[in-house]
Amino acid sequence: MSASRRLPVDPIAEAKRQWVAHGWESAAAGMTAVTSIIRAQQLMFARIDATLKPFGLSFARYELLRLLAFTRSGRMPMASAIARLQVHPTSVTNTVDRLARDGLVSREPHPVDGRAAMLVITSAGVNLVEDATAALNSEVFEDVGLSGADTAELVRIIARFRKDSGDFTDPRPQPDPL
Known part of the structure; x- marks a missing residue:
């Protein structure tokens, strides 16, 4: 303000x-x-x-592009995207529809499950999300308006609240490598 x-x-x-x-x-x-x-x-x-x-992006569109760009192959099942974004499936479907219309993602058949779709980020989507991420990092994320200590404390408090509310569980300890 x-x-x-x-x-x-x-x-x-x-x-x-x-x-x-x-x-x-x-x-x-x-x-x-x-x-x-x-x-x-x-x-x-x-x-x-x-x-x-x-960049012509909403945060929802940005999040989906960033999620896909983080994957090794630039693709993931729609159901996985819905689970990771923690929003209603209809919202993700609408976001995917707009991104597909703009040539930033495509849908492909799932290689195993004929009922499922794979979301694939296009090269235009990769370029856009990388530019948008650079802007968000410099204009928002690098200085959210709190000190480093306050930012860390806020994240700890909210993470504890989210976990206690059933948002996620701690990962089980992984076995030691052989």
């Missing part, structure tokens, strides 16, 4: 004051945490959207 649009009071702190004043003190800290996270997400998405706009 620009300096000229800054509010004279923190609306989340005011909401907390109101929660307490209305007798909801036991819920005030939780409401403050939830609304703070949502507002922080809005601020981060505004930076991400501004950075990706010149």
